[in-house]
Amino acid sequence: MRKAKRREPSWSKLEGAAREAAERAYAPYSGFRVGAALEGKGGEIYSGCNVENSSFGLTVCAERVALLRAVAEGAKDFRALVIYTPDAGPLSPCGACRQALAEFCSELPIISLGQAGMRREFELEALLPQAFGWPAGEAQGGPEAGGD
Numbered sequence: 001m002r003k004a005k006r007r008e009p010s011w012s013k014l015e016g017a018a019r020e021a022a023e024r025a026y027a028p029y030s031g032f033r034v035g036a037a038l039e040g041k042g043g044e045i046y047s048g049c050n051v052e053n054s055s056f057g058l059t060v061c062a063e064r065v066a067l068l069r070a071v072a073e074g075a076k077d078f079r080a081l082v083i084y085t086p087d088a089g090p091l092s093p094c095g096a097c098r099q100a101l102a103e104f105c106s107e108l109p110i111i112s113l114g115q116a117g118m119r120r121e122f123e124l125e126a127l128l129p130q131a132f133g134w135p136a137g138e139a140q141g142g143p144e145a146g147g148d
Contacts, residue, residue, distance in 0.1 A: 009039050009080030015113065017047040018084035021062060025049035029056070035084045036062035038070055041077040046070035063097040067104070078105045081124075083112040090114035092122055102131035 014037040022035030027050060034050040048065025063083060070078070081101070085091055090112035093101065101108055101124055108124035 007043075007079070009109065010043060010045070011080070011082070011111065013037075013045055014039055014080060014082035015084070015111070017045050018062075018082040018113070019086075021047040021049040021066075022084045022086055023049075025062065026051045028052060029054070032087050033085070034062040036066040037082045038063075038066040039079045039081070040070060040075040041079055043079075044070075044073075044075060046073065046075065061094055061097050063093050064100050067097075067100055071104075076104055078108060081108055081110045083110065085112070085114045088114055090118050090120040092120070092127055093124075095128075098124065098128040099131060102128050106131060 017037035018035040020035065021037065022033045025033035025035065027033050029052050032050070035047065036049070037045050037047045039045055046066050046069045048062045048067070048069055050060065050062045051065065052059045063081065066081075078101075083091070083093065091114065092112060093110070106125045106128075110122040110124060110127075112120045112122065
């Protein structure tokens, strides 16, 4: 059986959406704006920005805002993620965002853009090689998940 060819992500559209989202970031405490754009398997783009709160633990990262927006609109399969941080060098997603993204797609290519055109590329699976799954082992599809 032949594996279906995976469509190339719309990198330029994702970059534009992430840059636009970063402009809407609410970051009055850190001044650290972040925008993210997540592409669904059908080519839909879901963007998000970081939203800080004076109770810092309630702050939400741009990547999770984009993910939650996508899920709220019915998407659960994703092709790519672009993160834009105009106030710093390109950064990888934080641990909480990695785990949240891994819930839906462990094989997610990520491009992170930062100041002065700097760019880094990641694979989510390399950033979080053994994501937590419930019950134990289910995320990896191992025998503990009831597989053959």
